[in-house]
Amino acid sequence: MSALLQVEDLRVEFPRGGRAAAAVDGVSFELAAGECLAIVGESGSGKSITCQALMRLVPEPGRIASGRVLFEGEDLLQRSESELRRVRGGEIAMVFQDPSSTLNPVFTVGHQLIDVIRTHWRCSRGKARERAQEVLAQVGFPDPAARMKAYPGELSGGLKQRISIALALACKPRVVICDEATTNLDVSIQAQIVELLRRLKDELGFSIVFITHDIGLTPHIADRILVLYAGHAVEEGPVRQVLDSPGHPYTVGLLHAAPSLSSERGVALPTIPGTVPPLGELPPGAPFVSRCPVAVAGECDTAEPGWTAAGPGHRVACHRFAHDGTKGTTWVR
Numbered sequence: 001m002s003a004l005l006q007v008e009d010l011r012v013e014f015p016r017g018g019r020a021a022a023a024v025d026g027v028s029f030e031l032a033a034g035e036c037l038a039i040v041g042e043s044g045s046g047k048s049i050t051c052q053a054l055m056r057l058v059p060e061p062g063r064i065a066s067g068r069v070l071f072e073g074e075d076l077l078q079r080s081e082s083e084l085r086r087v088r089g090g091e092i093a094m095v096f097q098d099p100s101s102t103l104n105p106v107f108t109v110g111h112q113l114i115d116v117i118r119t120h121w122r123c124s125r126g127k128a129r130e131r132a133q134e135v136l137a138q139v140g141f142p143d144p145a146a147r148m149k150a151y152p153g154e155l156s157g158g159l160k161q162r163i164s165i166a167l168a169l170a171c172k173p174r175v176v177i178c179d180e181a182t183t184n185l186d187v188s189i190q191a192q193i194v195e196l197l198r199r200l201k202d203e204l205g206f207s208i209v210f211i212t213h214d215i216g217l218t219p220h221i222a223d224r225i226l227v228l229y230a231g232h233a234v235e236e237g238p239v240r241q242v243l244d245s246p247g248h249p250y251t252v253g254l255l256h257a258a259p260s261l262s263s264e265r266g267v268a269l270p271t272i273p274g275t276v277p278p279l280g281e282l283p284p285g286a287p288f289v290s291r292c293p294v295a296v297a298g299e300c301d302t303a304e305p306g307w308t309a310a311g312p313g314h315r316v317a318c319h320r321f322a323h324d325g326t327k328g329t330t331w332v333r
């Protein structure tokens, strides 16, 4: 299957101490039509910057230093600003963690939906109203006509996030980027929103890039996982394979620390000791070396590892894994 979206060797830099430091360094991935790719990693891994770069929305003073973002074979990074405005919200839409950043408190839900639809589709108000009601029904509002009249402030956090999803889906995008879209919600509401996104993806056929720090959410929505650490891709593969046989010590650490995979309520979860190195302070060698429980001096702290195949469509960037193969999955359990 050919990819709908193909990211090749993406590098995003921010100035740090008079030098350019990479927040995203050599990241590549593909997304097929109708597929969900989860991008996982702790805070500061480069998940958001990667997705902002897809739509050329990296905040100043950041810049995309190199790479390609092919959407249906065309490089979005080479498109004009006006062409990109059509893509954003039209072909590729985003859902953010905080619905208040998307919703305007001054206008009704209906007004905002109609506005988005008419910005991308040159259609009458009546047609836009019809589409607005249709998308509200799709995201689970049983009485869309009444919901059109609501103001965002009248809705709970979960319902506001449903409206954000309706806004994202209003113009029938091919790709929806969800940046921690369920992070601030209660656990039961989070599960409902994840289920809604999964169901709509299957019914409507769009693709999802699902950004999360909680690897435990991924089996509920994703087909594949890309694990990022300090701006580097360290593991990638089909979700079941990565969760059942993680190859990278960082992935193993994330799985141990995942709240959604913990069955024992009230028990403190282990965390990965240390933190992601600040931008521009990555040590030489493997990106994870300073926190890795199985790093080998003289190897892991000298050269950056290349990819090693771990199974069909599954690969791992780790020196230890390259030497020990599948045995590596047991080192840090």
Ligand SMILES: Nc1ncnc2c1ncn2[C@@H]1O[C@H](COP(=O)(O)OP(=O)(O)OP(=O)(O)O)[C@@H](O)[C@H]1O
Residues within 6 Å of the ligand: 014, 023, 041, 042, 043, 044, 045, 046, 047, 048, 049, 050, 059, 060, 061, 062, 213, 278, 279
């Ligand atoms: N506006 C900015 N100016 C300078 N550095 C930035 C800016 N935005 C992000 N960065 C840096 O880029 C790196 C990656 O940030 P990014 O937000 O992509 O991480 P993340 O994995 O999405 O984590 P989080 O969930 O905390 O947003 C971090 O080191 C961060 O400090």
